[in-house]
Amino acid sequence: MAKAIIKVDVRSRASLLEVLQAQHAQRQNHGEIAFSLCIDNNKRNIGYVILEWTSLRSLHRFLESPEAKEMMCGWPTEDTLEVLELYDLAEDMNAK
Numbered sequence: 001m002a003k004a005i006i007k008v009d010v011r012s013r014a015s016l017l018e019v020l021q022a023q024h025a026q027r028q029n030h031g032e033i034a035f036s037l038c039i040d041n042n043k044r045n046i047g048y049v050i051l052e053w054t055s056l057r058s059l060h061r062f063l064e065s066p067e068a069k070e071m072m073c074g075w076p077t078e079d080t081l082e083v084l085e086l087y088d089l090a091e092d093m094n095a096k
Helices: 013-028 056-064 066-073 089-094
Strands: 002-009 032-039 046-053 079-087
Touching: 002 056, 013 032, 013 046, 013 066, 046 056, 056 066, 056 079
Parallel strands: none
Antiparallel strands: 002 046, 002 079, 032 046
């Protein structure tokens, strides 16, 4: 399993959540399992979009795709500050 943590500058958190919910089915077609939107308690304009994915390979392919870039451009955010691609170490070690 893999996760993307996308740090964004967001002013309209409710609007971003609505867009993420509307895009969920499209992302599922590429391997997304679930998503969440978390807000930094100390900097309330900073949000973290967390995408849970079936594999790191499919996550990476999706994030590099024109479709992902188009979806992210549709997010009501001021800026995308960072994109991290993470994998579950315990799951990776158990697979060996």
